[in-house]
Amino acid sequence: MQKHIFNIHDVILFMTVAECILLVIFQAILPVKNKLANRLLSIFLISIAISSACILVLWNDDVKLFELFDETMLPYFLVIAQLLKGPMLLFYVISLTEDAFRFTRRHLLHLAPIAIALxxxxxxxxxxxxxxxxxxxxxxxERExxxxxxxxxxxxxxxxALASVNAVRRYRISLHNQYSNFSPTEPTWxxxxxLGFLFTWSFSILVHVIANTVALDAPKVSDLFGIAENYVVFILINALFINSVVHTHKLLTTKPEVTKDKTDEKLTDSAIQKVQLGMEVQKLxxxxxxxxxEFSKRINLPVKEVSAVINKHYGTNFFExxxxxxxxxxxxxxxxxxHADMTVMDVLLHAGFNSKSAFHRFFNRLVGMSPTEYRKQNLNKESKAA
Known part of the structure; x- marks a missing residue:
């Protein structure tokens, strides 16, 4: 009877490798606006492909390349790929969200874990x-x-992965501080x-702990957890590609938040007045x-002072x-x-909103009822008074 080299779970690893390679090729021919993010995503996918291939060769006795690689070189490729995917994910997130992100010498410190492991x-x-x-x-x-x-x-x-989640969190805060309108879909993706990669790599640690504690008594337990991890990675790679094609080009970039000195905390009456005039007279x-x-240019006040007035005097962010x-x-x-002939859509556009969902969300939260209910209630009062 013919022996099968791959089981279904090994096929998932093989498919992950093949898909990552195909996605890298696709990324190379796809016209993109953010070339740096595109390159970082490609390196991330390559690291996932190499890592998955090394795991396949390492644990499947029937999959062999050549002796020098299988026994001597494989640990080095595995270590580099495993330790490269983390920084690449973080830099990919930052390059998508920060305006004009560039690599500097200090970023080379992220290669230190690779050097230590090698x-x-x-x-x-x-x-x-x-x-x-x-x-x-x-x-x-020697085992230890x-x-x-x-x-x-x-x-x-x-x-x-934790740093990447935190980078997205800071990005959402910056969006609220720097934009008056933005779609929540892309940041959510x-x-x-x-969070998906944080879960997966947390799960990977759990698999490793299980393998070191119960594997001797129950090897199937750690194997099942390890197989589940491979499936999750495969799903995340597909989600990552969908996000890169559909959503990333719509992401708004933010500028680094200005750190405020103690001198910045003092708000002048002039600064507060300029912000008020911009809102109540210019109706920006x-x-x-x-x-x-753009708001700071219109009222002729530096961005950091505008931010200070809104944050400290009004106790909110630019978005709110x-x-x-x-x-x-x-x-x-x-x-x-x-204005009774204006539709709700006409009203929200005239008021400065560009999203129906954002308008209804804000209106319901601040007023306590829907725009339609508010109109009906107030027009009825007006007709009774007449």
């Missing part, structure tokens, strides 16, 4: 048999030395992907897609500040019988 492999002459814990006569100390490699390459991506909130940079004025304008139009 030196560990070289120093202790760790090969594939050591990583499989199948070296003849392997002592407990090899296991340290697994500890390191499992834990480091987890911290980068990015957040879900970051009526301009759709207004951001804080602008949309609260827009709601007041919408209330004025909805409650005036002279």
């Amino acid at each position: 030196l560990w492999l070289l120093g202790f002459q760790i090969d594939s048999s050591d990583l499989r814990f199948k070296t003849l006569g392997q002592t407990e100390t 030395i090899a296991n340290c490699v697994w500890h390191f390459i499992k834990i480091m991506p987890f911290f980068y 990015l957040n879900m992907l970051s 909130f009526l301009k759709q897609n207004l951001n804080i940079d 500040f602008m949309n609260s004025y827009r709601v007041e304008e919408a209330k004025r139009l909805l409650g005036d019988s002279q």
Whole structure:
């Protein structure tokens, strides 16, 4: 009877490798606006492909390339791929969300974990048999030395996933501080992907812990968890590609938040007055897609002072500040019988909103009822008074 080289779970690993390679090729021919993000995504996909291929060769005795790679070179490729995917995910998120992100020398520090792991492999002459814990006569100390490699390459991506989730969180805060209108869909997708990889790499640590604690008594337990991890990675790769094609080009970029000195905390009456005039006289909130940079230019006040006035004097952020004025304008139009022929869509557009869902969400939260209910209630009062 013919022996099968791959089982269905190995096929998932093989499909992950093949799909990552195909997506890298597709990324190369796809016209994109953010070339740096595109390159970082490609490197991330390549690292996932190499890591999956190394895992396949390492644990499947029937999959072999050539002896030098299988026994000696494989640990080095595995370590580099495993430790590269974390920084690449973080830099990919940052390049999508920060305006004009560029690499500097300090970013080279993120290669330090790779250098440490490679030196560990070289120093202790760790090969594939050591990583499989199948070296003849392997002592407990040698086993622990090899296991340290697994500890390191499992834990480091987890911290980068945490940093990626935090980067998305800071990005959403910056959006509220710098834009008056933005779609929540794209940031939500990015957040879900970051959380997905955080979950997956947390799960990977769990698999590793199980393999080190119960695997000797119940090897099938750790195998099942490891197989589940491969399936999750495959699903996330597909989600990542969908996001890169459909959503990333719609993401708004933000400028780094200005750190405020103690001198910045003092608000002048002049600064407060300029912001008030911009809202109440110039009615700048009526301009759709207004951001804080454009607002500051219109009122001739530096961005950091505008931000300080809104944050400290009004106790809110730019997004909430602008949309609260827009709601007041919408209330004025909805409650005036002279504008009764305007549809709710006409009202929200005239008030400066560009999203129906955002308008209804803000209006319901600030007024306590829907725009239609508000109009009906106020027009009825007006007709009774007449």
